[in-house]
Amino acid sequence: MDEKLEIVLKEVVEKLEGRDIDQDILRNELSELLKYGVPPDQAKQRIIQKYTGNAAAIETEAPQKLIRDLEGNEGRVNLLCRVISINERRTTVDGDERVSYYGLLEDESGVVGFTAWQDFDIKVDDALQIKNAYTKLWQNKVRVNLGNYASIQKVDSSVLPKGEIKQFKIKDLKAGLRNVEVSGKIITLEPKEVRVRDEIKEIWTGTIGDETGRIDFSAWHDFQLKIGESIKISGGWTRSWRNMAQLSFDERADVERVSQDIIPVETKDENLKLSLEDLNERGGGSDIEVKGTIIDIKEGSGLVFRCPQCKRVLKNNLCGIHGQVEGVPDLRIKAIVDDGTFAITAILGKELTQKLIGRTLEECQNLAQQAMDYKVIEKEIGDKLLMENMELRGNAIKDDWGVTFIAKDAKSMEISLAEELEKIEREEAS
Amino acid sequence: MQEREVAHRVFSGEYNRSTVRINPEANRMPTYVLTELGRRINRLFVVGVLTDAEQVNETKEIWRAHISDPTGIFTLYSGLYQPEVSLLLKEIETPVYLAAVGKVHTFEPEEGKTFVSVRPEKVKVVSEITRNHWILETYKQTKRRVEGLEEALKMNNPDSSSLVKLGYPRKMAEGAIDAIKSYGEIDLGYYNGMLEDAFSYLNQQIESSKSALSEREIEKETAKTLPTLEEEQKERDEAETKILEIIKGLETPQGVQWNSVIEHGAKGGLDKYAMEEAISSLMDKGIVYEPVLGWIKRT
Numbered sequence: 211m212d213e214k215l216e217i218v219l220k221e222v223v224e225k226l227e228g229r230d231i232d233q234d235i236l237r238n239e240l241s242e243l244l245k246y247g248v249p250p251d252q253a254k255q256r257i258i259q260k261y262t263g264n265a266a267a268i269e270t271e272a273p274q275k276l277i278r279d280l281e282g283n284e285g286r287v288n289l290l291c292r293v294i295s296i297n298e299r300r301t302t303v304d305g306d307e308r309v310s311y312y313g314l315l316e317d318e319s320g321v322v323g324f325t326a327w328q329d330f331d332i333k334v335d336d337a338l339q340i341k342n343a344y345t346k347l348w349q350n351k352v353r354v355n356l357g358n359y360a361s362i363q364k365v366d367s368s369v370l371p372k373g374e375i376k377q378f379k380i381k382d383l384k385a386g387l388r389n390v391e392v393s394g395k396i397i398t399l400e401p402k403e404v405r406v407r408d409e410i411k412e413i414w415t416g417t418i419g420d421e422t423g424r425i426d427f428s429a430w431h432d433f434q435l436k437i438g439e440s441i442k443i444s445g446g447w448t449r450s451w452r453n454m455a456q457l458s459f460d461e462r463a464d465v466e467r468v469s470q471d472i473i474p475v476e477t478k479d480e481n482l483k484l485s486l487e488d489l490n491e492r493g494g495g496s497d498i499e500v501k502g503t504i505i506d507i508k509e510g511s512g513l514v515f516r517c518p519q520c521k522r523v524l525k526n527n528l529c530g531i532h533g534q535v536e537g538v539p540d541l542r543i544k545a546i547v548d549d550g551t552f553a554i555t556a557i558l559g560k561e562l563t564q565k566l567i568g569r570t571l572e573e574c575q576n577l578a579q580q581a582m583d584y585k586v587i588e589k590e591i592g593d594k595l596l597m598e599n600m601e602l603r604g605n606a607i608k609d610d611w612g613v614t615f616i617a618k619d620a621k622s623m624e625i626s627l628a629e630e631l632e633k634i635e636r637e638e639a640s
Numbered sequence: 641m642q643e644r645e646v647a648h649r650v651f652s653g654e655y656n657r658s659t660v661r662i663n664p665e666a667n668r669m670p671t672y673v674l675t676e677l678g679r680r681i682n683r684l685f686v687v688g689v690l691t692d693a694e695q696v697n698e699t700k701e702i703w704r705a706h707i708s709d710p711t712g713i714f715t716l717y718s719g720l721y722q723p724e725v726s727l728l729l730k731e732i733e734t735p736v737y738l739a740a741v742g743k744v745h746t747f748e749p750e751e752g753k754t755f756v757s758v759r760p761e762k763v764k765v766v767s768e769i770t771r772n773h774w775i776l777e778t779y780k781q782t783k784r785r786v787e788g789l790e791e792a793l794k795m796n797n798p799d800s801s802s803l804v805k806l807g808y809p810r811k812m813a814e815g816a817i818d819a820i821k822s823y824g825e826i827d828l829g830y831y832n833g834m835l836e837d838a839f840s841y842l843n844q845q846i847e848s849s850k851s852a853l854s855e856r857e858i859e860k861e862t863a864k865t866l867p868t869l870e871e872e873q874k875e876r877d878e879a880e881t882k883i884l885e886i887i888k889g890l891e892t893p894q895g896v897q898w899n900s901v902i903e904h905g906a907k908g909g910l911d912k913y914a915m916e917e918a919i920s921s922l923m924d925k926g927i928v929y930e931p932v933l934g935w936i937k938r939t
Contacts, residue, residue, distance in 0.1 A: 552646050553647065598770070
């Protein structure tokens, strides 16, 4: 104990050199903190801060960290990284409007989300030497926080080490990777307009697949992509979007057309069509197909009203965040789909709901008005879809609440009994 | 968080033979019925012909109903907490194809005797297509279990990891081993027979839909082979007499178990469906009654 105390004391004294402070007082204060089990590093920091009023005075001691190695709940984190994205967020606290910023940082090891509690004047693509950031766990993910003690220095992007490009099969893509190389066939593709820092930017979103699986992607540059062509992307990154890994790439990536003979791009059925039990074992998946019976329509299906700002469903005409708002009508179905091996919650949006019940949103609104009850739509959904066998295509997410399936397409299952029986007879014969 | 209980596709021929109940390990944990084929069932999904529905308690809205599938009959009891189900059963005209999602319910009149029924959570009238689809799906899932059990019984020391290595899902493998431990002897011959019943039933469905097209042509043919109404009535009366004889022969003060009547009848060459029909006809006439579920007694 004493030995440790002397070492820490020596470091503190060095830091506080030039200030007229009695070593014995310092020793007493330190030993008191250590006696209570405060870790030496923190004890040192507290005392230095007490006498200098600035914890940043010891910043140079913290080593550079890699994003991959961040654990959450760390103080004094130093990173050499690049800004992938940054967005402004305005919140009102006790009547005062506060501005904070959030986005993504990357280094050669990975990508991490960050929150800046003041304006550090950073922009997308800036290379930064960040000192004295701290990390926290938010929904089980590490986030970097840039608070009052953080210092941020812009550096020349050439000092950023280039990560090695790593090849991945699509099923192995998890959120938070960078320098990714994947090959696959473009299954779907559509242009989309997004707002980035008050600028409208056109991006291309879609689904890409190889033999192991499929993933949604966003291309932030016009690579003249076409549905059905096979490409190799070098230098993409992945992020988490609605709890799913999503592939992104921009003009810094190399996109190369490849021959389908060289790289297998057709997703194998066993990776595309899953029993619900297998889907659960895999922990979800992108653009997959499942079959099952709707055995329950959950409350909150049918005609709902959403907050115009945050799109949350209103309860008693109130938004949990924005209070009294003019609700925007919408249709959706939340159904329990069960195939005898596992049960999932499937979410079907407006377009699919309209298709399956054969009514438009307007018709539903009229019906609800006539009945003076929004529940009539939920009841109609039950009458039409309960106990129906369905085929669903979409993305599945597994979390603490089970498996949620966001459907992109849904239709009634059609089977030919004769064909199925023949198949069984053939299997039995072999 | 607790996983939602999966709705098992199980034939009544498998479900009704279950005698093992797995009690909750802790508060708020579900009860399971373990079938001989190793299904741990808390919730099930059944589709079949609703043959009848009647109120069993005059003061409370408790309804008993029977759903028939190609292998037997499910008994359903709707309780106080399923008013929608009771309402549907009250107003429905039978027979009709009905789908039901429900929870297991067990009744143990005495030590060592277990009767299983279904407490429906959701019911809905469905089409013949949905019913046939259910038989097909239930057939496939049941067959895989029979195959898994066959593999397990071949092993000297059956264990679930060996079954998983053979390609069976983990839960299915664990269930098979549980079943072997709990039931010991499992009559797989019975289950293969049950599967055959289901399969040929589906084949008949295809045949009958084919024949519907050329109905007029075969009408003449079938007219020759079909029994006349008188013959049919005679056959029924005979079956009822035989069944009554069997009940008389086996009856104890508590009555006689439904299953043993059927077993005896089957030995005597009676058809299973004819027997079910005969017993319910005897009950309608008030000659026999069901003192407790699964037992028959003469009045």
